[in-house]
Amino acid sequence: MKNIILRTDKLSAYFGKEEVIKKVSVSFEKNKVTAIMGPSGCGKTTLIRTINRMHELTPGATISGKIYLNDEDISSMNPILVRRKIGMVFQRPNPFPTMSIFENVIAGYKLNSISLSRDERNTIVEDSLKKAALWDEVRDILHRKGTFLSGGQQQRLCIARALAMKPDLILLDEPTSALDPKATASIEELIISLKDTVTILIVTHNTAQAARVSNFTAFMYLGELIEFGTTTKMFTVPDNKKTEEYLTGKFG
Amino acid sequence: MAAQGTYVRIVKDRLFYTLVILLAACSIIPLALILYYITVKGFNAINWEFIASLPKPVGEAGGGISNAIVGTLMLVIIASCFAIPIGVMTGVFLSENKNRKIAHVIRSAVEILMGIPSIILGIIAYAWVVMPMGGFSALSGGVALAIMMLPVIIRSTEETLKLIPNDLKEASLAIGVPYYRTILKVIIPAGLSGIITGALLGVARIAGETAPLLFTAFGSPWMNFNIFEPVNSMPLLIYYYATSPYEDWHSIAWGASFVLVVFILGLNLIVKLVTRK
Numbered sequence: 451m452k453n454i455i456l457r458t459d460k461l462s463a464y465f466g467k468e469e470v471i472k473k474v475s476v477s478f479e480k481n482k483v484t485a486i487m488g489p490s491g492c493g494k495t496t497l498i499r500t501i502n503r504m505h506e507l508t509p510g511a512t513i514s515g516k517i518y519l520n521d522e523d524i525s526s527m528n529p530i531l532v533r534r535k536i537g538m539v540f541q542r543p544n545p546f547p548t549m550s551i552f553e554n555v556i557a558g559y560k561l562n563s564i565s566l567s568r569d570e571r572n573t574i575v576e577d578s579l580k581k582a583a584l585w586d587e588v589r590d591i592l593h594r595k596g597t598f599l600s601g602g603q604q605q606r607l608c609i610a611r612a613l614a615m616k617p618d619l620i621l622l623d624e625p626t627s628a629l630d631p632k633a634t635a636s637i638e639e640l641i642i643s644l645k646d647t648v649t650i651l652i653v654t655h656n657t658a659q660a661a662r663v664s665n666f667t668a669f670m671y672l673g674e675l676i677e678f679g680t681t682t683k684m685f686t687v688p689d690n691k692k693t694e695e696y697l698t699g700k701f702g
Numbered sequence: 703m704a705a706q707g708t709y710v711r712i713v714k715d716r717l718f719y720t721l722v723i724l725l726a727a728c729s730i731i732p733l734a735l736i737l738y739y740i741t742v743k744g745f746n747a748i749n750w751e752f753i754a755s756l757p758k759p760v761g762e763a764g765g766g767i768s769n770a771i772v773g774t775l776m777l778v779i780i781a782s783c784f785a786i787p788i789g790v791m792t793g794v795f796l797s798e799n800k801n802r803k804i805a806h807v808i809r810s811a812v813e814i815l816m817g818i819p820s821i822i823l824g825i826i827a828y829a830w831v832v833m834p835m836g837g838f839s840a841l842s843g844g845v846a847l848a849i850m851m852l853p854v855i856i857r858s859t860e861e862t863l864k865l866i867p868n869d870l871k872e873a874s875l876a877i878g879v880p881y882y883r884t885i886l887k888v889i890i891p892a893g894l895s896g897i898i899t900g901a902l903l904g905v906a907r908i909a910g911e912t913a914p915l916l917f918t919a920f921g922s923p924w925m926n927f928n929i930f931e932p933v934n935s936m937p938l939l940i941y942y943y944a945t946s947p948y949e950d951w952h953s954i955a956w957g958a959s960f961v962l963v964v965f966i967l968g969l970n971l972i973v974k975l976v977t978r979k
Contacts, residue, residue: 504876534878544869548891558877561887608873615877 455480455649456501456619461515463493463500465508470496472673473515478619478666483641483650485660485681488670489701494653497670498621501651502536503529519618534558537612537620542628543604545596545611552592554607555579558615574614581647582610583640602633606640613648622652626659638663657697661685669693740960747957757923757939760948767958769925773840773933774962777919778905780844780929785851786901792852793859793897794885800864816853823849824914832918840926840933843919847911851904858900862893899973906969910962912937936962 457477463470471493478484486494499505500513503524517524524532545554555575559566566574575592579585584606588599596607605625612620622641626634641650641663654660660667660681667681669690677690688694695701751766758765792808799805827846832838870892874884890897915921920932921942936958943955 502876504872507875530878530880532878533876538872538876540869540872540876542869544867544873546870546873546888546892548888548894557874558879561874561877561879561883563883611873611877 453480454478455520456651457518458501459516459518461497461500461513461517463496463505463513464511466510470673471500474670474675475515476668476675476678478649478651480649481645481647482665483645483652483663484666484668485664486651486653486668486670487655487657487660487696488676489696490655491672492670493673494655494670495623498538498623498651498653501619502533502538502621504533504538534615535618537615537617539605539608539612539620539622539625541624543601543608545599545604545607547595547597549596550593551588551596551599551607554596555610555614557611578610578614581613581644582606583636583643584610600633602629602636605629605633605637609637609640613644617648619649619651622650624653624655627655634659657685669696671696737963740956740963743953744956744958744960747953748960752954752957753961756925757954760951763950765954767936767939767954767961769922770934770936770939770958771961772925772927773919773922773935774909774937776840776927776929776933777843777847777915777935778909780841781847781851781908782901782905784845784848785855785904788848789852789855789900789904790859790890790897792856793863793900794890796856796860797863798885812853812856815849816857819913820846820850820911821913821916824916824918827914827918835930837930838918838920838932840919840929840931843915843933843935844929846914846918847908850908850911850914854904854907855897855900858903859893859897862896862900863889865896866892895976899976902969902973902976906966906973909966909969910937912941936965 454477457475459475460473461471461475462473474497486497488494496505501517501524505511505513506529519527519532519535546557549557552575553560555578556566556571558564559571559574576585579588584603587603588607591598596604599607605628609620609622609625626637629637638659641652644650645665652660652663664681666679667684668678669676669684669688669692671692677684677688677693679689684693685697688697751764753766753771754768755764755766756769757767792812796805796809823846826849827842831842831845835842866889870888871884874888875881879888915935915938919935919938921938922932922934924934926933940955940958940962943951943958946952
């Protein structure tokens with residue numbers, strides 16, 4: 451397969467002795483949106499947290515198997531660099547409360563003391579906010595606190611913060627589960643508009659959302675990857691019985 | 703019969719309610735009396751000369767408490783320099799490692815430290831600092847007060863940081879910020895008002911302490927800015943002047959009490975304002 455940006459090889463993740471992801475081998479294509487769906491507790495969030503090495507921050511959490519980013523084994527990379535290349539957006543919007551909108555976008559540089567000229571800073575902030583479809587709403591209030599914005603705006607601010615690091619890939623962990631339908635729609639539009647420039651993995655328990663935004667879909671159940679394929683195929687003629695049952699609302 | 707029972711119950715209820723209000727009122731009487739007394743006795747002693755000049759020898763009229771004000775400020779600053787960094791870092795450790803055994807041990811140790819009589823801390827500072835250095839000093843007083851301040855700062859830092867959502871830490875780590883920078887630049891700033899509150903409460907707790915200073919800072923009739931020399935402080939001055947046989951020294955002690963109480967009340971008010979926000 452061509453244009454594979456990230457692939458896992460027999461990836462298992464554990465909390466203590468409990469195996470929450472079981473030998474998942476999957477490849478994600480560059481500049482596509484892949485949705486990871488499944489019922490609660492199926493390991494979908496854990497899966498993406500292993501990808502930017504946030505999983506291992508939980509006491510007792512370990513993994514086995516391999517993850518390759520552009521054919522490079524991430525376990526041999528510095529986790530801090532992995533996280534700069536792989537951005538993440540969380541369930542609940544979490545802008546830094548002590549920082550302004552501008553500072554929130556540039557936070558990845560600021561907190562790491564990466565020095566930038568004033569022009570570079572302004573360009574990065576403007577570009578990132580434009581990509582996150584937030585620029586028009588906040589261009590005149592960049593100095594205000596990030597927490598002053600509405601929930602949906604805060605979530606787009608968090609996306610802008612992740613985009614500002616120019617990541618290879620961004621991970622969205624149920625990014626709309628804390629938002630109202632209108633804000634959800636705007637985030638979905640944003641995801642669709644972003645897919646030409648960034649690769650996106652989105653975890654969702656909302657099957658309709660997966661159908662709307664993604665090119666590929668992975669279905670997980672009890673820690674196993676049950677089915678992976680193009681979204682169109684999976685939502686019309688799934689191979690696996692479990693997938694069909696989940697999509698038709700028989701469980702989950 | 704039934705109606706009578708109800709009547710008795712209503713009376714009992716009223717009585718109890720009145721009692722609760724009365725006892726609650728009793729608890730504010732001491733504070734009101736202290737403020738009243740100190741204001742009546744101390745306020746008249748206060749003027750610019752009182753604040754800005756040195757104490758005079760017995761028999762001479764006038765004299766002030768400038769050296770005690772400076773001394774108390776020095777002691778507070780020295781104690782803060784020790785206690786704030788250590789206390790904040792301990793608080794960070796405890797909130798970051800909530801369930802580790804070592805955290806439980808430290809937490810209990812801090813609680814016990816809180817209950818240790820302040821004069822014992824004076825003896826400790828005497829043994830640690832005064833004896834090896836061969837003399838009483840502001841530094842030794844600062845060390846004794848720092849130990850007193852520590853538990854307050856540790857507690858309030860831990861309590862504050864516990865309330866900061868884990869999301870925030872993850873947000874920072876997820877954009878590739880190393881752990882130590884996440885703590886210093888995201889977590890601590892987010893809890894800053896709580897940490898400052900703790901530091902101010904710590905200062906309010908030590909500013910009026912006498913016992914640990916008796917054999918550390920020791921007291922001095924002169925102005926001193928050297929941290930390796932004995933230094934006067936407000937509570938020490940009040941202690942010596944109030945127990946002296948001279949009438950005008952008593953009034954200086956009242957004046958100094960007034961200044962000290964106003965200072966500590968002021969700190970508490972600032973804390974209230976900061977935490978309300």
